[in-house]
Amino acid sequence: MMKRMLWIFSLCLILYSCKEPLTEEVQAEIQVIPRPQVITVLEGTFEMTSKTSIKANRDLMVQAEQLRDYLSPASGYVLPINKRHTGGNLIELKLLDELSTLGEEGYEMTITSKKVLITAHRSQGIIWGIQTLRQLFPVEILREAAVDDVAWELPCVNILDKPRFEWRGLMIDYSRTFWNISHTKKYIDALSYYKMNRLHMHLTDDQGWRIEIEKYPALTEIASQFDTVYHEPREREGYYSREDIRELVRYAEARGVELIPEIEMPGHTTEVFAAYPELSCTGDTLSVHPFFKGPGIHNEIFCAGKKETFEFLENVLSEVSELFPSEYIHIGGDEAPKVLWKTCPHCQRVIKEYSLKDEDELQSWFIRQVEGYIQSKGKKLIGWDEITEGGLSGTATVMFWRAGMENALLSAVEQGNMVILTPTSHCYFDYTYDRISTEKVYSLESIIDKIETLNPEKILGVQANFWSHIDRTEPGMDRQIFPRLLVLAEVGWTEALNREWDHFSPRLEHHYQSLDLLDIYYTDE
Template sequence: MKRTLLSFATAALLFTSTSCADKTCATADKELALIPVPQEMTVGSDCFTLTRRASITLDTSNEDLKGIAQYFNEKIAPATGFTLPVEKHGKIEFKLTDDAALGDEGYHLKVKHGDIILTANKPAGIFYGVQTLLQMLPAEIKSTTEQPTDKKWTIPCVDITDKPQFPWRGLMLDVSRHWFTKEEVMKYIDELAEYKMNVFHWHLTDDQGWRLEIKSLPKLTEVGAWRAPRVGQWWQRERQQPGEEATYGGFYTQEDVKEVLAYAAKRFVRVIPEIDVPGHGVAALVAYPELACMKAPDAVNVGNKFYGEDENTLCIGKESTFEFMDKVLTEVAALFPDEYIHIGGDECFKGFWHKCPRCQARMKAENLKNEEELQSYFIHRMGDMLKEKGKKLVGWDEILEGGLAPDANVMSWRGMEGGIKAAQAGHHVIMTPTNHCYIDLWQGEPSVEPDTYSMCRLKDSYSFNPVPEGVPAEMVLGGQGNLWAESVPTFRHAEYMTWPRGWALAEVLWSGPAKSDWNGFWPRVEKHFVRADQADINYARSMYNAIVSPYLQDDVLKVELGSEIDGTDIYYTFDNTDPDRHTPKYSEPLSIPKNATWLRIVTYRDGKPVGKVITLTVKELAKRAEKDKRTTHGNLDVS
C-alpha cells in the first residue's frame, strides 16, 4: 500500500507500517521526520536495508559525484563500521540527468526495497538528496561510536521530488567578538550543510579582532587579532590596561582559509567573507593608527563601551585609507572564489568625521551634503574597487543611507524596510531581520537563558517570510540567520544558539514559507534533538519553557502563562516550593496572592517535565509589567 502526501503539512506526518516485506525495517511507531520537509513526497510501506554488501554506482569521471560518495561514506562509517565501494552495478545510484524542473539544486529520490536511485541536474542536487537519505536512516547513524552489528540500517521507501525555494540559505558566524578555531568553523559549516543550507557568511573583522591574514598588511593580525582576556557581561568590561598583555584571540592564515574553502566546497557551501568597514574598525586602527581621523585607540576592544568615545571608523578624508582597502580587498578577492564580498557598512559612528578636517575637505571637494553621503561615497568606491576585481558588493542596509552604489546588494537586518527599498530600486537583497533571523537573541524565558538582550523564539524564526508584499520575488535571493558572538564565548554555546532556530530557517528557506506548518514542524524538531544527541551537537530546548507575560489590569498585577507548543501543561507555585504536576495547574491569568514573593513555573507534556523551572520574583514581574504598559494581554511575547 502507498500513501500520497498531498500537502506540505501532511508531508511531515509520521511514516507508519505494519505490512513491511522486511519485518526488521518498520514498526508501528516508525517516524519519518525530515528537515527541511520535501516539496513532494510519497511514502511506501516497505524499506531498503543498508548493509556492507551494498555499493554505489556513479559516473567515475565526475569528481563531484565521487566526492559525494566519499562524503556519504564518511557520514555512515563511524556508526555502521563499513563503507560502500563504487561499482558498476551498485544498489545505490547517483545519476545526473537533464531535468530542467529540478533546477541547479533539486533532486529526485526513489527508494525501493532493492535499490535507491538519486537523480539531479547538477551535483549539488545529488548532495542534497544524500542529506535526505542520511536523515531517513535511524538516529544512531549520527553516532561517532560503532553500533552493535545486529543494528538494522533501514531507509523507508519513498518517492521524493524536491528543490529549494531560495538560492541563498545561510548562516553567519561572527568570529571577531569571540575566537573560533578553524576546526570549529568547519564543524559549523558541516552542521549547516546537513540541513541543505548553502551559504556560510564569515564575519571576519570587527572592533574586537581582525581574524584574516593580509600578507601585505601583517600588523592586522600581529596586533589586531589579539586583546586582553576578559569574561563578564559585554559592554561592562574593564578596558585593557596599560602594559596588560593581549593574549586572547587568533587569526586564520590564508592556508587555513583555503582549507576551510575546500571543506565547504565539498559540501556545496558558498563562503562569503565580510570585512566590516568603514566602522567597526578598532582592531584595524590599533594595527594601523594612521588610518584614524584623529587618535586611534590604544588597544583592541575587549567588550568595553566605546561607541562615540573612541574612534572606530576609517578616515575617509585620507587617500591612504583607500590604498589600505585596495590591499585588503585584493587579497580577499584572490582568496575567496565566491562572486560576493561583504563590506559591512553598518552602525558607523560619524561623529569623528564631522570633526575631522580631512573628511570635511573630502565632502567639500566631492560636493557631499552630509556625513551620510560621505559614507555613501566610501561604499561607491568600495563597489568600484570590487568590480575591478571581478566581485560584487554586499552590505548591511545602512549602505542605503546617502544613496546606494549601482551594483550593490543589500542585506537587510533592521527589519525588512531596507530590503524593500533596495529591491524596489532594482537591487538584489538578502533578508535577515532581527526579529526572525538574529539567533544571538534569547530563544525563551530570559531568566533561564544565557545573557543577551532581546527575543527571537523558535516560532519567530519559523514564521520568517523573506518576500514581503510589494517586492518582486526574483529580487529576494533568500535569507540567513546571524550569530553575533558578543555573548557567545564558546563553540558549544554557538551550537546552542544556532539549533534548533537554524533548522527552522533552513526549512523556511528551502521548502518555502507559504507551505510551512508549525504544528508539523516542532514534532520533527524533537526527533532531531535525538539525532543531535547522538552526534554530541549542542542545542536549546527553550521551546518547552513557559512564556511568562505579566501585565497590569486596572493597576493590578496579573500574569499570563503560555507555551510555543500546543498540549503543554503548566504548573506553578507562589509558596516558594518547586512546582510539579501535583501543584496548581495553569488555566487562566494569575492574580498575585497577598505577600507572595516568588512565582515558580514548570511545563509538562504527557505527564513528564519538559521545560526548565522558572523562578521570578514578584518585583521582577511588576517591573516587566510596568515596562510593557499593556492594557490587554493577548501577546505572549517577552521583549
C-alpha cells in the same frame, strides 16, 4: 518570476493530486528537516548491507566518496564505488540535463527495495540528496563508530525537492570571540546536514582582526590580540592563517557550503587603528578592547579622504578575493558615525570635490569606490542595510537587519536591489529565547510576505546572525543557535504552502537525537 510561478503552480498541482495528508505512521519515517517539497511514500524498504555498492561517474566521485565516508563509521561498511553495477543493491548518483527545472540545488530521489537513485542537474543537488538520505536512515548512522543491532533500512519513497531561496545562511562573529577551526568545521557539517549553504564569517570588528593578510602583518601581530590590560583568556583571540582559510574553504566546498568573508568598513574598525593609526581621520593609536570594556560603537572610522585608506582596503580585498572563491564579499557598512568626517579636512575635501550633499553621501561614495574594486575582481558586494543611506548602488545586495527599517527595505527592493533577510526580530540568535522563541523564527514569513507582494524575485534569501559578545563559550554558542537554526533552515528551503509549525514541531523533537550525535548542545524550550 515566471519560472518561479510555474514551479509553485506545478507544486500546488502535485500536492493537490497527492493522496491523503501524511499519516502519523508514515510521518514517523519521514523526519527530514527541512521538509522536502514533494514526498510520495512507496511500499517496502531498502536495506544497506555489506553487499551494497555506490555507482557514480567520474564527475560525481567527490560526492560518492563523501557519501561512503558518511555511511562507513556507524555501519562498518566501506561501500565500494564503481562506474558500473556489480551486483547486490545499489546507491546510484547521477547528473541529468533534463532536470534543469530543479535548478542548481534541486534533486530527485527514488528509493525502491533494490536501489536508491539520486539525480540532479548539478552536483550541489546531489549533495543535498545525500543529506536527505542520511536523515532517512536510522539516526544511529551519525555515530562515529560501528553500531551493532541496527538494520540500516530506508523507507521506499520518491522525493522531488529544491530550495525556496538561493541564500540560506548563518553569520558567525569571529571578532568579539575567536572560534577555532574544529568548531567551525562542526558548524559547516551542521549547516550542510540541514541544507544551509552559506557561512558568513564576520572576520573583522573593533574587538579583533581575524584573518592573516600578508601585506599587513601588524593586523595579526597587533590587531588580533586584546590589549593585555584586560587579561582576556588566550583562546578568545587569534586569527586564521591563509592555510587555515584554504583548509576551511575546501572542507566547506565538499559539503555544499560557501564561505562568505566580511571585512568591516568604514566603521567598526578601531582594531585596525591599533596597528595602522594613519588610516583614521585623527591618526590616534587605539587599543583592542573586549566588547563590554569600551563603547559598542566608536566615532573613529576609516578616513574617506586619504588615498592610503583605499590602497589599504584594495590590498586587503585583493588577498581576501584570492583566498575565498565565493561570488560575494561582505563589506559591513553598519553603525558608522560620521562625527569625525564632519571636521576632517581630508573628508571635507572629497565632499567638495565630488559635490556630495553631506556625510551620508560620502559614505555612499566610499562604498561605491570599494564596490568598483570588488567588481574588478569578479565579485559582488553585500552590505548591512546602512549602505542604503545616502543613495545605494543598483548592484549591491543589502542584508536587512534593523527590524524597524522596513520602509528602507521595501524601497531598496523597489529600486531593484537584491535583499537578504536577517531581521533582529526573528534572526538574531544571540538574543534570548524569551525574545525570539524557536516558534517565532518560523513566523519570519510575515516579513517575507511584504516583499513577496512587491517582488518575490528580489529576495535572495534568509540568514541567522550570531554575535559573540555575550555567549563566548562553545556550548553557550551552540545553545543560542540550536535548535533555532533548524527552524530557519526550513523557512529558507521549504515553500510556505508546504509547511506548518504543527507539522514541524514533532520533527524537531526527533532531531534532538541527531544534534546529540553531532556533538551539538541545544536549548529544549
